[in-house]
Amino acid sequence: MINPKKLIEVAMPIKEISAECVRDDRVQHGHISSLHKWWARRPLPVCRAVVFASLVPDPLDPNCPQAFKDSIELLLEKKNNPGDPYATYSDIPWTSVFDPMEDNLRNRLQMFIGKFTQPMQDHLLGKTTKPEAGKMLTAESLIKWDSKNDEKIINKARKLIWVAHNSVIESAAKETAIELLADFDIHYKAIKTAENELYSLTDRHIETDNSKKLTENLHNAIEAFLHKMPKVFDPFAGGGAIPLEAARLGCRSYGNDINPVAHIIQKGSLEFPQKYGKPISYTTGEFIKLYGEDEFNKVANENKKYKNGNVIGVNIPNRLAFDVEFYIKSILRETEKEIGNLYPKNENGDRPITYYWSKMGQCSNPSCKTDVPLLRGFYLANTSSKKVYLNPIIKDNKIEFEIKYGAYDKEIEGWINRGNLKCPCCGSITDVKLLKEQNINVGLKEKLLAVIIDGKKGKDYRLPTEDELLILTKLPAIERPREKMQRNSAGGDTFSWGVTEWGQLFSDRQLIALTTLVKIINNFKTKIPSEEIEYNKAIFTYLGIWTDRMASRLTKFGLIDLGGEKVVDLFGRQAIPMVFDYPEVNVFRLEQVSWIVKYIISESNSFNISIVHNASSGDKSQFNDKFLTAVITDPPYYDAMAYADLSDFFYVWLKKTLGDVYPINFATPQTPKTEECTALKHHHNGSKDLAKKHFENKLLEIFDAIEHQTSDIVSIMFAHQSTEAWTTLCNSILGARMNITGSWAIDTEKKGGLKQDKAFLSSSVTVSCVPSQSAGYGDYKEVKKAIEATVAREVDELYRLGFRGADLLTACFGQAVSEFGKYKKVEKADGSEVTVAELLAMARESAFNALLKGFDGDEYTKFYIGWLQLNGFAESDFDDAATFAKAGLSINVAELFKEHILIQNKN
Incomplete structure (x- = not known):
């Protein structure tokens, strides 16, 4: 068959x-x-x-x-x-x-x-x-x-x-x-x-x-x-x-x-x-044995089972989601007992949401030497309906701030630009090289500038209190993770600032919070009933994932999204850039458990798991x-x-929380590098x-x-x-x-919307292939003729299906390669081998000629007719036009603009 x-x-x-x-x-x-x-x-x-x-x-x-x-x-x-x-x-x-x-x-x-x-x-x-x-x-x-x-x-x-x-x-x-x-x-x-x-x-x-x-x-x-x-x-x-x-x-x-x-x-x-994300029904006694009386009293009435008016049991819609949330909240309660004092409450018993910090660079002017916050701007919130900023008050080489609501009274220039510090006290410029030396030699000082709290209408902003500043002087000593970062990948530009170890990405209080969480998680492993070994492994896995989520938001390299008034983790880019001002989230206000629970619930309907391996591909x-x-x-x-380099950030914490659960997977100091593809x-x-x-x-x-x-x-x-x-x-x-x-x-990349809706060049390609027994050597002329015939059929078929522009050309590439791939090699008359690059050019030219269907005219007219066939009057990328002009034509795309065949928009 x-x-x-x-x-x-x-x-x-x-x-x-x-x-x-x-x-x-x-x-x-x-x-x-x-x-x-x-x-x-x-x-x-x-x-x-x-x-x-x-x-x-x-x-x-x-x-x-x-x-x-x-x-x-x-x-x-x-x-x-x-x-x-x-x-x-x-x-x-x-x-x-x-x-x-x-x-x-x-x-x-x-x-x-x-x-x-x-x-x-x-x-x-x-x-x-x-x-x-x-x-x-x-x-x-x-x-x-x-x-x-x-x-x-x-x-x-x-x-x-x-x-x-x-x-x-x-x-x-x-x-x-x-x-x-x-x-x-x-x-x-x-x-x-x-x-x-x-x-x-x-x-x-x-x-x-x-x-x-x-x-x-x-x-x-x-x-x-x-x-x-x-x-x-x-x-x-x-x-x-x-x-x-x-x-x-x-x-x-x-x-x-x-x-x-x-x-x-x-x-x-x-x-x-x-x-494991499935319903479970407990008798009352078994539920209380597992979770306690307090948790039983929190169960909604609709989730309780009744007989003759008495509660005889509890129905949990999703056991795994319930347990993950229960254990994480239990761990947070234990953590609060140990380090809750490091995050002082106000007179109403409320804790701040976030603390806003800045690194301080010392002015290089010998007669000034002011410690200046390295701020690019001064807004704490900047939305269409809400603006809050730090207003500098400078007196006698001393910099203080007040918090003001509304737009700047007058434009305030930031004090750091491209890593160079402009002193607001004396006007001197401290070169970025000197700031890097300061950080490498003694470390840049850091200052708590503002505190973000709950307000009547969203978030409010205030200066730190004496208690909040005093507690920072009494933090216990903490040992930092010493695992090395990788230069030019996960390290971004941090290496030149002396930031070369993962432990350097955290402030003292952040590190205390994370190491305390890890300690309590490992203690909890011994308290969870041990009869269901594989199920417990799942619970422990989510505790490790939760710790990773916390760690990526509890760093000195996160950012504040001013427009959304929210904290952004350090992986906004594919490398970690140097950051001078950062939000320190209160560990007890960092809501991360719901993201995990909602994912578990979202994917629990399926009966079918994937079997996953951790091996070299x-x-x-x-x-x-x-x-x-x-x-x-x-x-x-x-x-x-740089997958392995970047993921070392998480590996450091997973090894601490899951090293005993997955000993083989976490046997190495960091992620495997040399075998990565x-x-x-x-x-x-x-x-x-x-x-x-x-x-x-x-x-x-x-x-x-x-x-x-x-x-x-x-x-x-x-x-x-x-x-x-x-x-x-x-x-x-x-x-x-x-x-x-x-x-x-297929346009699979992250964009704000469909690119020009009608004629976008996608940045991703999906190819299908099948096992093939290529045989013998192909003659260039014969293969070229076969490619032209195949591409012509493909153009005709795909055009009727609505394919245009770069999408049509990409589809033709696959068909051209299928002809090429029938042979071990395709050779020209002089014995030279046809390359894949030549093949793609051949496919592009074949598609162009198929669209023109024998039309005879000058180069500009051919381009015009072919372009209309592919793209109509829709907008397209410059690269599309440049590529298309090379397909069987000898005109430069600049000439097309000069002749007003194409019009360049403002972008």
């Missing part, structure tokens, strides 16, 4: 995915990104879309099983969906001409993945303003945030994957769609029945013959279901978004990452909520030959992100060439293992579209005996 192409190889609703990805960045509570910081995590909509489209066939492929085509009819057609939510567009909304979308099974699948609402269609057609973020996609769209726990929508996706997977298995290949869907219902119902029986058992946490039997029943039901679903693996799982969505769609999901911090994040986001022994159905991944790119020269003796070679070899090794382990498709998200990026990606894929079969530009 010839395998049909997967949907991802022929079509993707990239505009709709891009729109929801932009929204995804704005979702907060319950989102995977809200659990723990990780860098460059892919948005959930693109992960869900790519997983789904990689696992279902193209229904228009002649080899597509009839059962799958019939299942689309049953699940997505009008007769079974009131209102016909998956009807295709009557006019493709982002094109410049009237373009009805053909109503066929392939396009129905695309509309199921994501479809614009009518208001969004009207906006793209230029009729109305853009709807708010949550109203761009229809409620029935698979990738919409609101759909993630919608059983009706998610089960449609699971059923389609179920039919797709089982209709090509020999034992089930002759079954009809109705039979396969009925089989899904039987297996899914078995899981729900087993869940209901287990979770309705009172005191199910106590091991009895009955609880063991019901637990085993649930396990067996889930295994029977997963046995009939695809196996999906992400070897660079990082923050966990791809395995999370694979598991949500019912697949047997695997994730791997070499980084122990990523592994802990994956345990907390992909395994424990789905496994590229290990062929991890899976048997062709064990996996699909690999879907987002690999690193050269030196774009990156190109950071400071990990390769300072050699850029060695680092680049390491990355390329490692990527090839990993892709080689993937080809060995995977029986079907590999989908790769790559966050770069430069020629170098494409060259590296293509060489690694082709070198691992795979061939690219499709490529899509």
Whole structure:
């Protein structure tokens, strides 16, 4: 049987995915990104879309099983969906001409993945303003945030994957769609029945013959279901978004990452909520034994069980969420007993929210030597409705402040600019080099300037009291963590200031608070009932994650968001810059537990966990030959992100809280560096060439293992579209005996909105590949002719689907590589080998010529006609125009502006 192409190889609703990805960045509570910081995590909509489209066939492929085509009819057609939510567009909304979308099974699948609402269609057609973020996609769209726990929508996706997977298995290949869907219902119902029986058992946490039997029943039901679903693996799982969505769609999901911090994040986001975040029913006596009388008295009446008017038990909707919150609050109470005096209360018993500090630089003028706060500005809050600032009062070389509400009376210049200090007392400039010497030699002094408190209408601001200043002189000595930071990555520009160790990122009081939390957490481990070892491991994991969240906000390198009046953690960028003024959050006012609890609740509906590993990617022994159905991944790119260096910040604290829980994972002093698939020269003796070679070899090794382990498709998200990026990606894929079969530009990066709505150049590309036996040597002329024919067909097909601009060109690249990849090498007449860069130029020129379809005219006219075909009159990036001008033409983009063919806007 010839395998049909997967949907991802022929079509993707990239505009709709891009729109929801932009929204995804704005979702907060319950989102995977809200659990723990990780860098460059892919948005959930693109992960869900790519997983789904990689696992279902193209229904228009002649080899597509009839059962799958019939299942689309049953699940997505009008007769079974009131209102016909998956009807295709009557006019493709982002094109410049009237373009009805053909109503066929392939396009129905695309509309199921994501479809614009009518208001969004009207906006793209230029009729109305853009709807708010949550109203761009229809409620029935698979990738919409609101759909993630919608059983009706998610089960449609699971059923389609179920039919797709089982209709090509020999034992089930002759079954009809109705039979396969009925089989899904039987297996899914078995899981729900087993869940209901287990979770309705009172005191199910106590091991009895009955609880063991019901637990085993649930396990067996889930295994029977997963046995009939695809196996999906992400070897660079990082923050966990791809395995999370694979598991949500019912697949047997695997994730791997070499980084122990990523592994802990994956345990907390992909395994424990789905496994332990379930209802539990306690008898009254058992609840009080576990949590105490005070906690019992706090239980809401609707969560109590009554018999004859008496309370006989307690129902907890989510055991894991309840326990995590209970233990964290208990730890905070114990912490307050030890160090609560370090955060003085006022006469009403209230504590401040935040303390505002500044480092002090000494003026280098020998006759002045004033200690000057290193302030770039003086606002404490700066919103449209509220402005608060520190007003300097300078007298006799002494600097004091008063707090004033409203805008500046007159503009006040900051005292530090580009690291240079301008003394407000004498006007002298102290060079940044001298300030760095001060910090390295004796340390810059620090001064508490203001205190942020609760007010009647939000936050209020005042000067520190004598008690608040006095307590700072009585802080106990504390030992700082001595683990080293990495220069030029996690260190940012802090090294030149003498900040080279992670312990230097904390003030004394911050460090006291964190080390006290760690001590009490480790004490609590001995107090938690020890009968459920694996469940306790989950609780301890969240205590470690909570400590990480606290640590990232309890540093001297955080910032205040003046517009939002909130504290921003130190990882606003991909490196840690030097900070001169900072907010010190009161540890007892730092609300972090709700973020964890809401995430647990948000992902507890699923029955399906991901199996996660902490190992070096590229290990062929991890899976048997062709064990996996699909690999879907987002690999690193050269030196774009120093994952190991940055995550050492968290590793330092996780090793203290979880080193005994995960001894193997935290066996090393810091995160593994040399085996990481990156190109950071400071990990390769300072050699850029060695680092680049390491990355390329490692990527090839990993892709080689993937080809060995995977029986079907590999989908790769790559966050770069430069020629170098494409060259590296293509060489690694082709070198691992795979061939690219499709490529899509999807806007997955964090932006304020859709980039020009109609013709944006995406910064991410997703390619699909399959194992391929390339044979022999290709003749350049023959391969060029094949590429031209293939790209011409692709342009025609994709143009009818509404593809324009850079999106169309990117899609053509994949098809061009598929022709190129049929051969071990492609050679010109002189014997020289054709490079990937030449291939991409060939694909671009072929797409351009296909659009012109034999049109004969001068260079400017060709550009004009081709540009209109691709982009219409919509705005586009300068780089788009420059790239397009090189496609089969010999004109400079500057000439196009000179001739007024293109008009440059003010940006």
